[in-house]
Amino acid sequence: MGEKRQYFLCGIGGSGMLPLALILAARGHAVSGSDRALDQGRTAPKFDYLRARGIDLFPQDGSGLTSRDQTLVASAAVEETVPDVQAAIRLGAPRMSRAALLAELFNAAVLPIGVAGTSGKSTTTAMIAWIFHVAGRNPTVMNGAVMRNFASDGALFASALVGGGDAFISELDESDGTIALYQPKISVLNNVSLDHKTMDELRTLFGDFIARADIAILNLDNDETTRLAYRAKRALTYSIGASDGDYGAIAITPTPFGVSFMAIDHRGGEQIGVSLKAPGRHNVSNALAAIAAATAAGIPFVDAARALSSFEGVRRRFEFVGEAGGVTVIDDFGHNPDKIAATLKTLHEFPGRLVVMFQPHGFGPLKKMRSEFIDCFVTHLHADDVLLMPEPVYFGGTVDRSVGSRDIVVGVTLRGGQAEALPTREACGDRILELARPGDRIVVMGARDDTLSTFAAEILEKLRRRFA
Numbered sequence: 001m002g003e004k005r006q007y008f009l010c011g012i013g014g015s016g017m018l019p020l021a022l023i024l025a026a027r028g029h030a031v032s033g034s035d036r037a038l039d040q041g042r043t044a045p046k047f048d049y050l051r052a053r054g055i056d057l058f059p060q061d062g063s064g065l066t067s068r069d070q071t072l073v074a075s076a077a078v079e080e081t082v083p084d085v086q087a088a089i090r091l092g093a094p095r096m097s098r099a100a101l102l103a104e105l106f107n108a109a110v111l112p113i114g115v116a117g118t119s120g121k122s123t124t125t126a127m128i129a130w131i132f133h134v135a136g137r138n139p140t141v142m143n144g145a146v147m148r149n150f151a152s153d154g155a156l157f158a159s160a161l162v163g164g165g166d167a168f169i170s171e172l173d174e175s176d177g178t179i180a181l182y183q184p185k186i187s188v189l190n191n192v193s194l195d196h197k198t199m200d201e202l203r204t205l206f207g208d209f210i211a212r213a214d215i216a217i218l219n220l221d222n223d224e225t226t227r228l229a230y231r232a233k234r235a236l237t238y239s240i241g242a243s244d245g246d247y248g249a250i251a252i253t254p255t256p257f258g259v260s261f262m263a264i265d266h267r268g269g270e271q272i273g274v275s276l277k278a279p280g281r282h283n284v285s286n287a288l289a290a291i292a293a294a295t296a297a298g299i300p301f302v303d304a305a306r307a308l309s310s311f312e313g314v315r316r317r318f319e320f321v322g323e324a325g326g327v328t329v330i331d332d333f334g335h336n337p338d339k340i341a342a343t344l345k346t347l348h349e350f351p352g353r354l355v356v357m358f359q360p361h362g363f364g365p366l367k368k369m370r371s372e373f374i375d376c377f378v379t380h381l382h383a384d385d386v387l388l389m390p391e392p393v394y395f396g397g398t399v400d401r402s403v404g405s406r407d408i409v410v411g412v413t414l415r416g417g418q419a420e421a422l423p424t425r426e427a428c429g430d431r432i433l434e435l436a437r438p439g440d441r442i443v444v445m446g447a448r449d450d451t452l453s454t455f456a457a458e459i460l461e462k463l464r465r466r467f468a
Contacts, residue, residue: 004028004030007031008071009074019144020073021033022162025055032057035057039060043451060084072096073096076178112168112185113184114179114186115172117192120285121171124286125144128293131308137163139163140168142171151315174209179205186216188293189219189225189228190289193338218235218238220237220241239288247265249263249288273309278317280343316333316453326438327467329456330442332445337373340358341380353439356386356443360389361448365392370408371411377408377417378415388431
């Protein structure tokens, strides 16, 4: 990709598109794009941020595509009927998927490091990025979440870095099967569980991902990942539950918004204390994955582990929004059963009722994982906790709405849980304010909707006024 090109990104504000746009622009390519959220007046600061980096934005009506020299980049979710796609067809402009373009960049790197798995990808990617940064390795990073260590007033949406080093560290998504496009030198597989595809499909995709790498980083605490270990040419393993991993952790001590532990290199016997600002045992596991990936790239174990004590986390992963009148508000990306369970288990290590507002990220996931969602909430919500659910987020397009939030709520209540389905998110907000009492933790959960963070902030402000 030495020559400079013109790229038009349809859906440029998405969590996978925005960092790709930033990397392309930083490398000198001409980047423009459109987004349905921009047309609908949502999340204006994100689009202001893109404009400030020289990226031109257009309505999603085809007007931004004017030359066959432009390459249209779109995710698999963008339908043929979208005006931008129709404009590209009329012009004879080339088209690429987001994944294909990212794979082109990733595979061209000297040291491509891919992070995959059902849960924990964004956090682990950010951890590896921070370790490399502290070690002076100047990496390029593609992440699906804002990395707090790299965010500032001038870089509010720091989900990408462009560095001059040899490493290209990227979160890789298996949901549409495009993980098969990537050729990592180091592959990280955190876990495998039901999400977007069947288990058989996931075993094939992740197994092939492991097999393509020179070295695989594998989580022995996840049975499915352990079963795939035979596919690796060479592996480094980690575990917080077993003693036979290459890397482990002892003396795990949780705090409300962090966790400390002793990281151990079982191969050399080295140990070092780590104080994470990201809470939960699952983040101890993510930290070990990051340490293992860094050591595979030649960074000493002690240096890698020490860097994580200054890791600030990623946005919307158990993010503390604020406290008012003894009520704490938390913003969280939890959207599949595994992620939700990890957050709920972490919260229940400390006292206080949970009032959970879960906005599903689509009708499709509810239909595919209906029983798993119900089991998750029944298992991990305590008797006095309350679950509130609006209908899934929907921004247009064709979708099967045969299973909605009410189906999940009915399943939870039939098994003894406290759950309510409400028609809108605004109605959930009103109900939260009715329910909230000192000692509660209010948790706003969901994905694919940047306005959830705004919603959480508004809840906090209303609580402050109530308790003033």
